[in-house]
Amino acid sequence: MNILDPEFQGPFNSEEELEAAMDALVITSHGPPGNEAVASVVDENRFSQVEFVVRTLGFLSRESGAEVIYEAHNPTYDACTVKIETNDLLFRSSWISRCVSLADLITIQPTLNNTIVVSMVFYGLVRRTSV
């Protein structure tokens, strides 16, 4: 599994899988090959915010049977998207308030399957620094 693979769209099944995905992001985001003048490092604070949201949604999905979809980090826009598809999801208000306040973009759209898809987009996971 590689979350930087554009084809990857699978949900995390365990905390170990999530940890492995985070490690992959840290290792593989150190700048484009051949451009040694600029290094990209994961903004750990921002990443931990995304991690919080993913874990919250992951927890809720276990409770409700909803499906969490984690889209690959897009290096062009430095964005990653977390989606959850469900027909009914109950949050403690403090959890959803936190998730909403951490995401840069949020949409909730109905589907033809009588479900809704909540999409949260997070920018700014990678900081570029001169070396």
Added chain:
Amino acid sequence: MIDCYDIVQTAIEDASNGVFKGVRKRKDAMRFMRTFCTAVNTLSERLNSSSLNVEINMSTGAITVTMNCPYVDMSDVFVPARFVFTASLASHVRLSAANGVAISFILPGVWENAI
């Protein structure tokens, strides 16, 4: 435009004349409800909500305010800020598929000794 407080107040009065007959309403809870409803009205307008419903759990007194929207886009800075504020006044928020997207805010009841 539908006024949230009008609907909530009507539902509360109906319940006060029914299963909660004789149970006192907490004044602070009614003031809180007005603040909450003002927040819902603003959010509902920004999200182009098509309807607003209020349900009261006759066992616990919990009040659920549901807004239905065709689609929710929180790309405007104001909307998530208002959503966070509105949600923070509720104890739980439910997102579900019903007439598009249904956003329900669940609040404790306004009656004394209500859960």
